[in-house]
Amino acid sequence: MEELAMLRQLVGQLQELLELYGSRPPHPLQPLYPLPLSQLHSQQHNRWCFLNVDDGSTDDYYSLIMAAGKSGSLKMLEPYKPPPAKKLRKERTRGKSSRTANSVEVMEQQIWKDFPEDLFEAVIARLPIATFFRFRSVCQKWNDLLNSQSFSQYCAQVPQGNPWFYTITHENVNSGAMYDPSLKKWHHPSISSLPNKIIILPVASAGGLVCFLDIGHRNFYVCNPLSQSFKELPARSVKVWSRVAVGMTLNGNSTIEGYKILWVGCDGEFEVYDSVKNSWTRPGNMPSSIKLPLSLNFRSQAVSSDGTLHFMRSAPEGIVSYDMATGVWKQDIIPAPLHLTDHTLAECGGRIMLVGLLTKNAATCVCIWELQKMTLLWKEVDRMPNIWCLEFYGKHVRMTCLGNKGLLMLSLRSKQMNRLVTYNVSSREWLKVPGCVVPRGRKRQWIACGTAFHPCLTAVA
Amino acid sequence: MADDGVNTKVEAVSKATTETIELRTEDGGVFDVDKPVAMEFLILKSFYEDEGRVFDKTSIRLPNVKQLELSKVIEYCTRALEFGAKSAAAAGDKDAERMVRQEREGFEAEFVDELSNEMLKELILAVNFLDIKEMLDFLIRSVANRIRNRSVAYVRQFFDIENDFTPQEEDQIHQENAWAFEGVDAD
Numbered sequence: 001m002e003e004l005a006m007l008r009q010l011v012g013q014l015q016e017l018l019e020l021y022g023s024r025p026p027h028p029l030q031p032l033y034p035l036p037l038s039q040l041h042s043q044q045h046n047r048w049c050f051l052n053v054d055d056g057s058t059d060d061y062y063s064l065i066m067a068a069g070k071s072g073s074l075k076m077l078e079p080y081k082p083p084p085a086k087k088l089r090k091e092r093t094r095g096k097s098s099r100t101a102n103s104v105e106v107m108e109q110q111i112w113k114d115f116p117e118d119l120f121e122a123v124i125a126r127l128p129i130a131t132f133f134r135f136r137s138v139c140q141k142w143n144d145l146l147n148s149q150s151f152s153q154y155c156a157q158v159p160q161g162n163p164w165f166y167t168i169t170h171e172n173v174n175s176g177a178m179y180d181p182s183l184k185k186w187h188h189p190s191i192s193s194l195p196n197k198i199i200i201l202p203v204a205s206a207g208g209l210v211c212f213l214d215i216g217h218r219n220f221y222v223c224n225p226l227s228q229s230f231k232e233l234p235a236r237s238v239k240v241w242s243r244v245a246v247g248m249t250l251n252g253n254s255t256i257e258g259y260k261i262l263w264v265g266c267d268g269e270f271e272v273y274d275s276v277k278n279s280w281t282r283p284g285n286m287p288s289s290i291k292l293p294l295s296l297n298f299r300s301q302a303v304s305s306d307g308t309l310h311f312m313r314s315a316p317e318g319i320v321s322y323d324m325a326t327g328v329w330k331q332d333i334i335p336a337p338l339h340l341t342d343h344t345l346a347e348c349g350g351r352i353m354l355v356g357l358l359t360k361n362a363a364t365c366v367c368i369w370e371l372q373k374m375t376l377l378w379k380e381v382d383r384m385p386n387i388w389c390l391e392f393y394g395k396h397v398r399m400t401c402l403g404n405k406g407l408l409m410l411s412l413r414s415k416q417m418n419r420l421v422t423y424n425v426s427s428r429e430w431l432k433v434p435g436c437v438v439p440r441g442r443k444r445q446w447i448a449c450g451t452a453f454h455p456c457l458t459a460v461a
Numbered sequence: 462m463a464d465d466g467v468n469t470k471v472e473a474v475s476k477a478t479t480e481t482i483e484l485r486t487e488d489g490g491v492f493d494v495d496k497p498v499a500m501e502f503l504i505l506k507s508f509y510e511d512e513g514r515v516f517d518k519t520s521i522r523l524p525n526v527k528q529l530e531l532s533k534v535i536e537y538c539t540r541a542l543e544f545g546a547k548s549a550a551a552a553g554d555k556d557a558e559r560m561v562r563q564e565r566e567g568f569e570a571e572f573v574d575e576l577s578n579e580m581l582k583e584l585i586l587a588v589n590f591l592d593i594k595e596m597l598d599f600l601i602r603s604v605a606n607r608i609r610n611r612s613v614a615y616v617r618q619f620f621d622i623e624n625d626f627t628p629q630e631e632d633q634i635h636q637e638n639a640w641a642f643e644g645v646d647a648d
Contacts, residue, residue: 111579112620119585119601120620126605133641137613137634140625189640439643 118150125154129164129180129226129455130187145457146227152458156254160454165402165409166202166210166225167450169436176202177436177445178225180455181407181422186436189225201449204248204302207255208456211248217241220261220273222461225453231461233261233273236280242266247302247309249324251276255459260324262302262309266293272324283327290320290331300344301404301451303352310352312345319345319352334376337369342399348406348425354378355408355423357399364392366399366410368423382428384421391417403452409433411447418446483520490528494535501538503592523591529580530587533572537596540568573603578619581607 200212220233244263264270268286297312343356352371366384395414402409420433435444551557
């Protein structure tokens with residue numbers, strides 16, 4: 001009922017407009033750059049307000065108070081001068097939706113006509129990732145949003161949910177398969193922005209970007225798996241291509257302020273790449289208190305927590321940490337749990353965790369430990385449900401852990417078995433992951449390696 | 462809402478005699494709004510706080526808001542404050558927190574279900590003008606939810622957007638992003 005009354009009111013207003021101007025209403029102006037929302041809105045609506053009033057006094061529309069004795073306009077509602085604006089949309093031919101057509105139909109189509117551009121971007125920024133990519137075919141403007149500064153800001157404001165997982169499967173070594181744990185869907189991008197002549201493996205990620213290292217440990221690459229943003233980093237100054245552990249941190253809250261990548265080798269050599277300067281530097285040496293050679297656990301991805309990178313080492317067992325801001329290395333000696341294999345570090349809300357396989361008398365189970373910071377000991381805090389562990393009984397199982405912050409993906413493999421599981425560290429939830437099958441394929445892929453990353457449409461390498 | 466804000470709001474809401482502000486809409490509606498609710502409208506809040514004005518019972522005209530929208534805004538903000546208070550009271554008790562969350566989700570689902578597309582848009586514009594961040598976020602999310610499972614053609618029709626791609630261009634874009642279409646039914 002109310003809707004009909006409103007519709008009638010709108011029709012009435014439009015008819016008034018036509019009478020006043022004798023032609024169709026002008027296109028809403030579309031300012032080029034993001035404006036404070038309240039200002040933009042009052043500019044849009046001034047048009048409608050003007051039409052409603054007989055006396056045409058515009059002062060009324062700029063004052064908010066109607067109290068006795070008080071007058072004057074508020075700062076925020078001063079007459080707003082729109083900046084020079086370009087018409088961004090092409091003139092639309094309205095031959096089909098003529099004014100003589102059913103007025104209700106016309107009204108339906110007109111609903112979003114005066115909706116401000118930036119609010120459109122706010123809506124689109126809220127769509128699920130895959131949906132955004134589908135809707136890129138809606139029109140040119142939506143397709144170009146990845147290049148828009150204002151859209152970037154809206155994306156940055158959307159609260160981060162679960163990370164996605166970027167995986168290298170044994171059959172697709174050159175292109176990745178991505179897993180979305182919120183919708184439990186695998187995605188197989190057809191066009192990879194990565195060079196396909198060399199094999200590169202994901203080693204770290206931060207802010208929606210993934211850092212890759214080629215299999216010969218020579219060159220680093222940074223890429224946003226969702227957009228085509230891709231960069232090959234300048235060569236390192238080291239000539240010996242030995243195995244390295246890699247960590248990545250953001251300078252600020254998003255990739256807009258840049259990022260840093262650190263590699264460290266067993267001989268204690270390390271370098272830091274700064275994306276702002278686009279160069280590698282050697283901030284110093286490892287302190288002599290840290291025993292060399294560093295028997296780094298290369299299967300454990302470096303954990304980044306609060307601007308500090310943590311690497312697992314053995315001989316002696318423990319963690320070496322590097323503070324990106326101060327450039328200081330620290331070492332903690334922490335004895336590893338017994339009968340532990342395939343272990344990796346993880347982190348959740350400031351807590352340092354350890355994930356690994358515990359094998360005792362042919363029974364294997366996935367266990368989670370938390371580091372007790374006071375005693376520097378690992379304390380078991382969770383285990384994979386027993387029913388699932390029974391599958392591994394008597395089998396030689398290997399585990400790969402993808403992601404190390406909050407949500408982990410565990411790939412468990414033995415000769416006849418290939419299981420994928422996710423574990424949420426804070427909710428302690430174990431969930432099965434649907435098998436990774438390429439489109440029009442039937443065979444379940446097994447995951448060779450991978451990393452978690454926060455899906456960010458506008459992160460730029 | 463920051464924790465401090467919630468605490469002061471709990472106090473304010475529980476006071477038997479709450480101060481009110483009179484708000485007038487452009488189509489002649491008159492509303493007596495509780496001060497805590499009205500202070501959720503940042504446009505009003507900054508008017509009083511930034512300008513250092515004394516809060517007295519003045520009548521304020523909102524030139525860009527109609528009574529239908531304002532009544533919905535008041536309804537949502539009042540409930541939002543209540544949920545905030547309940548949430549703060551339940552802090553630490555995971556079950557109680559979950560119950561409040563579910564109750565809020567239920568209310569929000571019902572609230573938005575009743576809105577036509579046009580009403581939803583009008584509400585967004587009103588809330589944008591009044592500068593109510595949390596409600597704006599909720600409404601924007603609701604629009605996104607209404608189109609997220611739809612086809613490209615539906616979205617064009619929904620927003621009355623012209624397809625300015627050539628058939629070849631459209632094909633290419635579709636190809637590049639084909640992975641996003643897998644497993645999705647048309648509309």
